[in-house]
Amino acid sequence: MFLALVPAWNEERRVGETVRQLLLHTDCVVVIDDGSKDHTVERATxxxxxxxxxxxxxxxGAALETGHAYAREINADLILHFDADGQFSVDDIAPAKKFFEARHADILFGSRYLLPTDTVPWQKRQFVHPIAKLIDRLFGAVQLSDVHNGFRLFNRQALNLIHITQDRMAHATEIPALVKHHNLHYVEFPVQVRYDEYGQNARAGFTILKDLFLAPFIK
Amino acid sequence: MLLIFQILFSLFSLTAIAAVIHRKHENLLGIRGALFWIVFWVAADSVVWWPHGATLLANQVGIGRGSDFVVYIALALIFFVLFRLHIKIESMNRDITQIVRQEALDTQKDIVKH
Structure with a gap:
């Protein structure tokens, strides 16, 4: 079974359309409502x-791991991480899946930086991304062209080996670090990302750094 | 003037030590924690009653004034305690996540059953 995992927090405006679009490309869509105060649950259902x-x-990160736990329970063969806010395009799913299967990979990471046309805002390309790359390297992650891209495909082996413990955004560094730790076969694939008001600000960046630094000390 | 401060500080530290012993008896504090806090308050009292002692100690580690030495030690302790608190909070956060996750999965199972 091909399962899409969609973490959602107060996404009533977009989650319905995202689910409908995903259902055209996957067998089942699981929305993990992360304590929304709006009508996200009703729209997704x-x-x-x-x-x-x-x-x-x-x-x-916590929402994705809840999705992983569910996927393990129902023995999903393949899972997709996909944002609820309409940032990603469902048109990328089929070619990514085809590429993933052809390469016999365990995990696929989407990348904005592999697209032929440059759609990434210059601030992200010049400042945010190099810092994020350095942080990933410091915390033992595999080298990716796009370090914080939420479009990912996991096969069953990757699903069983990767347990996300980072509840917030540091999971985006933890996952490639676990890929390296378990010596999983990974590939990258170009995916579209639409930019609105989304993205990480400097404070969120410091929170990620703090979470990664504290992680080894937490039992 | 100094004597009033010394007396007030000593009274405060005695109260703190009594509270530590009470918490140890109530099993709210381990033996290591209790010893740490008793030593801490006794050391603080020693510095208050014998300021020259802190200067002697400071000189041993290359710091000029005793009060500077006390401030450095206090800062280091505060950072350490803050770090420990952060770890504790994050650990509790992870426990909360586990409970929230299990509840979400169990609720879904119940929905499927009915």
């Missing part, structure tokens, strides 16, 4: 998704 509801907001 009406659109045909299975909804796992966090009673409290725990962060995107």
């Amino acid at each position: 009406d659109a045909g998704a299975i909804v796992l509801s966090h009673k409290l907001n725990r962060g995107q």
Whole structure:
């Protein structure tokens, strides 16, 4: 079974359309509602998704791991990480899956930087991305062209080996670090990312750094 | 003037030591924690009653004034305690996530059953 995992927090405006679009490309869509205060659950359910509801907001990493736990329970063969906010294009799913299977990879990471046309804002390309890359390197992640891209494909082996412990955004560094740790076969694939008001600010960057630094000390 | 401060500080530290012993008896504090806080308050009292001692100690480690030495030690301790607190909070956060996750998965199972 090909399962799409969609973490969502207060995404009532876009989650319904995202689920409907995903259902055209996957067998099942699981929305992990991360303590939303709006109508995210109703919109996702009406659109045909299975909804796992966090009673409290725990962060995107925590929501993805809840999706992983569900995927392990139902023995999913393949899972897709996909944002609820419409940042990604469903048109990338089929070619990414084809590429992933042809390369017999365990995990696929989407990348904005592999696209033939440059759509990344210059601030991100020149400042944010080099810092994020350096942080990934410091914390033992595999080298990726796009370090914080939420479009990912996992096969069953990767799903069983990768357990996300970072509740917030540091999971984006933890996952490639676990790929290296478990010596999984990974590939990168160009995917579109639409830019609105989204993205990480400097404070979020410091939170990621703090989370990564504290992680080894937490039992 | 100094004597009033010394007396007030000593009274405060005695109260703190009594509270530590009480918490140890109530099993709210381990033996290591209790010893640490008793030593801490006794050391603070020693410095208050014998300021020259802090200067002697400071000179041993290359710091000029005893009060500077006390401030450095206090800062280091505060940073350490803050770090420990951060770890504790993050650890509790992870526990909360586990509970929230399990509840989300169990609720989904219940929905499928009915």
